[in-house]
Amino acid sequence: MARKNECIAMLLAGGQGSRLGILTKKIAKPAVPFGGKYRIIDFPLSNCVNSGIHTVGVLTQYQPLELNDYIGNGEPWDLDRTDGGVHILSPYQQIEGTEWYKGTANAIYQNINFIDKYNPEYVAILSGDHIYKMDYAEMLAFHKEKDAACTIAMLEVDWAEASRFGLMIVNDDGTISEFEEKPKNPRSNKASMGVYIFTWKKLRQYLIEDEANPNSSNDFGHDVIPAMHGAGEKMVAYPFKGYWRDVGTIDSLWMANMDLISPDAEIDLDDPTWKIYAKSPSAPPQYISDKACVRNSLVAEGCEIDGDVDFSVLFANVKVEEGAKIRDSIIMPGSVIKKNAVVEYSIIAENTVIDEGAKVGACEKDCAPGEWGITVIGENVKVGKDETVPVKAMIGEKEGA
Amino acid sequence: MRAKDVLGIIHAQNYDSLTAGELTTVRTAASVPYGGRYRMIDFPLSDMVNAGITQVGIITDTNYQSLVDHVGSGRPWDLDRKREGMFILPPCNTSSAIMSHNTRLSSIYSISDFLRKSRQDYVLMTDTNVLYNIDYQDLFKFHDEKNADITIVYKHGKAPAASGLMMFAVGDDKRINEISVSSGMDAGIETNFSFGIMLMRKSLLEYLVRAAVAHNATSFERDVIQANLQALKIYGYPITGFSAYMDSVKSFYKANMDLLNPENRRLLFDPAKPVDTKICDNVPAMYGLDAVVSNSLIADGCVIEGTVENSVLFRDVKVEKGAVVRNSILFQGTMISSNSTLNAVITDKNAVITPNKNLSGDESYPIFISKNSTV
Numbered sequence: 001m002a003r004k005n006e007c008i009a010m011l012l013a014g015g016q017g018s019r020l021g022i023l024t025k026k027i028a029k030p031a032v033p034f035g036g037k038y039r040i041i042d043f044p045l046s047n048c049v050n051s052g053i054h055t056v057g058v059l060t061q062y063q064p065l066e067l068n069d070y071i072g073n074g075e076p077w078d079l080d081r082t083d084g085g086v087h088i089l090s091p092y093q094q095i096e097g098t099e100w101y102k103g104t105a106n107a108i109y110q111n112i113n114f115i116d117k118y119n120p121e122y123v124a125i126l127s128g129d130h131i132y133k134m135d136y137a138e139m140l141a142f143h144k145e146k147d148a149a150c151t152i153a154m155l156e157v158d159w160a161e162a163s164r165f166g167l168m169i170v171n172d173d174g175t176i177s178e179f180e181e182k183p184k185n186p187r188s189n190k191a192s193m194g195v196y197i198f199t200w201k202k203l204r205q206y207l208i209e210d211e212a213n214p215n216s217s218n219d220f221g222h223d224v225i226p227a228m229h230g231a232g233e234k235m236v237a238y239p240f241k242g243y244w245r246d247v248g249t250i251d252s253l254w255m256a257n258m259d260l261i262s263p264d265a266e267i268d269l270d271d272p273t274w275k276i277y278a279k280s281p282s283a284p285p286q287y288i289s290d291k292a293c294v295r296n297s298l299v300a301e302g303c304e305i306d307g308d309v310d311f312s313v314l315f316a317n318v319k320v321e322e323g324a325k326i327r328d329s330i331i332m333p334g335s336v337i338k339k340n341a342v343v344e345y346s347i348i349a350e351n352t353v354i355d356e357g358a359k360v361g362a363c364e365k366d367c368a369p370g371e372w373g374i375t376v377i378g379e380n381v382k383v384g385k386d387e388t389v390p391v392k393a394m395i396g397e398k399e400g401a
Numbered sequence: 402m403r404a405k406d407v408l409g410i411i412h413a414q415n416y417d418s419l420t421a422g423e424l425t426t427v428r429t430a431a432s433v434p435y436g437g438r439y440r441m442i443d444f445p446l447s448d449m450v451n452a453g454i455t456q457v458g459i460i461t462d463t464n465y466q467s468l469v470d471h472v473g474s475g476r477p478w479d480l481d482r483k484r485e486g487m488f489i490l491p492p493c494n495t496s497s498a499i500m501s502h503n504t505r506l507s508s509i510y511s512i513s514d515f516l517r518k519s520r521q522d523y524v525l526m527t528d529t530n531v532l533y534n535i536d537y538q539d540l541f542k543f544h545d546e547k548n549a550d551i552t553i554v555y556k557h558g559k560a561p562a563a564s565g566l567m568m569f570a571v572g573d574d575k576r577i578n579e580i581s582v583s584s585g586m587d588a589g590i591e592t593n594f595s596f597g598i599m600l601m602r603k604s605l606l607e608y609l610v611r612a613a614v615a616h617n618a619t620s621f622e623r624d625v626i627q628a629n630l631q632a633l634k635i636y637g638y639p640i641t642g643f644s645a646y647m648d649s650v651k652s653f654y655k656a657n658m659d660l661l662n663p664e665n666r667r668l669l670f671d672p673a674k675p676v677d678t679k680i681c682d683n684v685p686a687m688y689g690l691d692a693v694v695s696n697s698l699i700a701d702g703c704v705i706e707g708t709v710e711n712s713v714l715f716r717d718v719k720v721e722k723g724a725v726v727r728n729s730i731l732f733q734g735t736m737i738s739s740n741s742t743l744n745a746v747i748t749d750k751n752a753v754i755t756p757n758k759n760l761s762g763d764e765s766y767p768i769f770i771s772k773n774s775t776v
Contacts, residue, residue, distance in 0.1 A: 035684075036684070036685035037684070037685050075476070076680070076682075263689075269684040270683075270684045275682050276684075277682050278682070280680045280682070282677050283670075283675075284436065284437070284438070284666065284669075284670045284676070284698075285436070285437030285438050285698045285699055285700040285701075286686060286698070286699050287663075287666065287697070287698055287699075288695065288696070288697050288699060289696055290695040290696040290710075292694070292695065293693075294688045294692065294694055295688055295689070295690060295691075296688060296690055296692075297688045298684075298685045298686070298687055298688075299685055299686050299688065299699070300685040301700070301701050304663075309688075313685075315685075
């Protein structure tokens, strides 16, 4: 029996993130690099630690190797603890056989024993898809104050974009009267952020009922939450204000990276009271030579820059040779941009080489209307000398290469 | 010899009277910042771990707060082990002069227990005012091949200003034939001088130190090494390439500026032998709209809106719009406010330069702004 934890977190990190294309061919979405030194999962993990939640189960399923390796014993987030800490929870063999996680609710159901071991009053259910800083402790206080069975974090979004989200219709007292999943004509602009706090006793009961229902898709959004709502459990919406982005698509991932270098950035990663922790590489400081011009950019350690970098995010150990130009792009760790190559509006994944004189991506003004988009080069690719990679192309590692 | 049979001992402080001036008034030599994100101790510590050494003792005397804060439990070097790992050895019984850490001899004598309890057969000792990316494996091989009693790493060049510095006449076979000990007055003469790295059997070190202490000796260099030149086979291991011996603010300044040379960086930061340091979880460096940066080393956490040329910026340095920084070294947390101009300046941690200031030193005599001060 472990020491009692008031609230533990379960982080759903098993999704493939298929809309990120080749970026998630070999890694799960939460492991996708972000912001020059982070990975997406650093945000919910750091939020947990900063909120005083020291027991976190990370549910992995799709391509878990890199994610497992990255999380390790949890030391970068101070989650290498005697009591609690971070635990990787992959599907495992049981006496009735082995089952993959069929849905988000089933993933938690299969780990009821893990949660029971800590005997928590409350469980936070988080996902590894979003960039945001949030104090879950405040949300928990709200949950307790409202004496709710389930609290859902909610963000007011632009009406024009509301139809892209799962929406909630909220009464004046904060209780949720209705849910709408991506409606054509939204009646609310209050979107669910995919952050839930449940009273564990209640959730436990509904998970068992949901599992017994053969018609259920075992998903929180589709099955468990409607069931709880339908049964008259108290569901409340916790209003959140601040930066929150879903980075599930190439465009939104690119955009959220660009948000960091915008002069009026809405998210401050440099806040000493709310640090975002990450596993740091061991690299010397970056070197900017006298041939380089670096502006409006975020550059990580170990980079060697001899070329032009503007409005871009460069991860650790990137080399930019003389005459090369990088504009409005994201270059992930260890990639090399050789002499006179031009990279514009692109995402270049890890350890890729853009050879001399190659041209990747294009500016919006150089494209026909409606043709423009972000170009993506996968990891370990070599773009040949003087080769041109067109706008919106997505190039991955050759099979067997 | 195998690396696991070698005990690493790092001397965190300088024993001679001449040190890197104000840099070491608030900290030990081991925790002097270097190269944008490191402390001097990171280099010997990483080199030892890279060579396969599994147990390291750090001898320290005063001002070791910043050192303890930096090395912590030894985690960044994977030295936070149940078996062996890293040990900090502060003075333990200061009531007796011989147990203090004032001299090299007394500090080694005071760790007699630690030496006795360590299972290793050899001791590798290194100072922390020297900088060189050494391959200790190669040093071990040299020691074995020469069948040496003691091997001392030396450099040929102008003697640094340090009292107690050993200078050698070295034969073609690398045997040291003559030792003179500098009083600090020999600075600048062309010679072979000790680089503060020494290898010998543990039993020999214990014996020599005990004998010297029994005879009321005080100088490790004179009474232990020089006195036994004939009795023991003492060999010199020469180093070439990029290295630095910090004996003054000026040499510290030059050692940092030398890192702007790509060849020197290549020698010091070999990806196969990484230099590890304390993790601080800074954000990547941010370059603003008006940033102009050229020939500079920039660490994580810096925010640059102004001009930076030929400089080394440690973590979390802010350079505001209109500020110009040239030929300078700015320690962690330095703040350069708008429209201030710096040339040949070293700022210690968290120094603040308020707007519209103009500070200019000379490369031969850089201005030093002390820790937490405001200009």
